[in-house]
Amino acid sequence: MSDTTRAVPSVISCVRAIVTKATNSLLIHLVSMAMGWQATEEPSGASFKQNVPESVLAKIPKEWNYTPLEARGKETKTAIFITIQALSFIFTNLPLAVASVPLPIRFLFQVAEKHLSQHARQLRLMGLLLWALLGCLVQGLEDPETLEQISGLALDRGAKEPLALLAECLQATMGIQQKGVPKPTVHKVLQALEEKRPKWTNMQLQKARKLCSDSxxxxxxxxxxxxxxxxxxxxxxxxxxxxxxxxxxxxxxxxxxxxxxxxxxxxxxxxxxxxxxxxxxxxxxxxxxxxxHADTAGFNPLQQFDHIGKKKLDQSAVVDWAWDWPRLLPAYQGMSQVTFKTLLANRWEMQENAELEDGEKFMVEELQKAYFVCCCGPGPQDPPEADETLAKQTQGETQQSDKSAAQ
Incomplete structure (x- = not known):
């Protein structure tokens, strides 16, 4: 399934697309992990990037296993830690990747596995579907262009190196013979993972393979x-x-x-x-x-929502209404007069046959004059202070007349 150069039947293309879709989510997360590692290691790698151009490092053959002087001595521990973290993520989510493959495709791989496992020892240990999923992961990790396309992130050398090391570790897990001399870091990563979680990798592989069983x-x-x-x-x-x-x-x-x-x-x-x-x-x-076939015009939302039948809506009749806003909503009062009048009109004291004392009747009359008598005349109105002064004078004269009558 890794050879994409030759023309293949459409069935193989569909199967390859389904398997690739199951691994793309893993690859996207691995790319984000690599970018996070690069961000944490950026201060230590700044001097290295300034001293040796990347174009020169790209010309060095991989078989030389060349390591820059500035990076030697600090590569091993960091690379082992981040690769173990990535391998743990892959094998933790491998059963979920198998479960995301549709059952007919899993059955197809199982039938093909019965015919091919007689000739391949790795298939007997791992299974054809797991082999294909891990192979797609390795192929994606070794192709930076594919990683950039599915993740939408630009990868530089600092992010490509841990992903390439992860691909080599996956190949070693699958039992694939690597080209050239294998890196000692790969052996250290697998050994450290086994020491940290004994037999955990094989358990995850068996758990994922059970999802392809006959039952x-x-x-x-x-x-x-x-x-x-x-x-x-x-x-x-x-x-x-x-x-x-x-x-x-x-x-x-x-x-x-x-x-x-x-x-x-x-x-x-x-x-x-x-x-x-x-x-x-x-x-x-x-x-x-x-x-x-009816001679009906196409649906035009601007036309339909602007008309009722053939009559056009007159929006200006609503927008340009002659509201008396200074009287309706006076800004200098704490409450709207409309709301206050409604509450006042529904109080029991304002009803016609309400039993009120003399002081309450006087207050009700004043409220009715202030809020329920229409003052439509253009003439000037007395300010509230003048009304209060007049009321006090009237009240004082009344009290004086009462005193003289009592005497």
């Missing part, structure tokens, strides 16, 4: 058959319900015409092909045939 596939097959039967029953009940409604035959005829008119689009969606030579339409055609 899992049989359960998936039974549930798939039950779901298909249930779906068929639902479709039958829906058709009966449509037929028994008024105009049901017309509805079924319309559904048939819609399906027939979108046959090309349906075949394209069901096939799952990524390359479409005929350029099928991306929108569903709801044309019901010759019976429903």
């Amino acid at each position: 899992v596939l049989e359960r998936g097959k039974e549930s798939g058959v039950a779901a298909a039967e249930l779906t068929e029953q639902k479709i039958g009940l829906m058709l009966l319900e449509v037929c028994h409604k008024a105009g049901g035959s017309d509805y079924l005829r319309q559904i048939y015409h819609i399906i027939q008119g979108n046959e090309e689009l349906l075949m394209f969606k069901l096939s799952g092909s990524t390359n479409s030579p005929n350029n099928p339409p991306h929108l569903v055609n709801f044309d019901l045939g010759s019976d429903s």
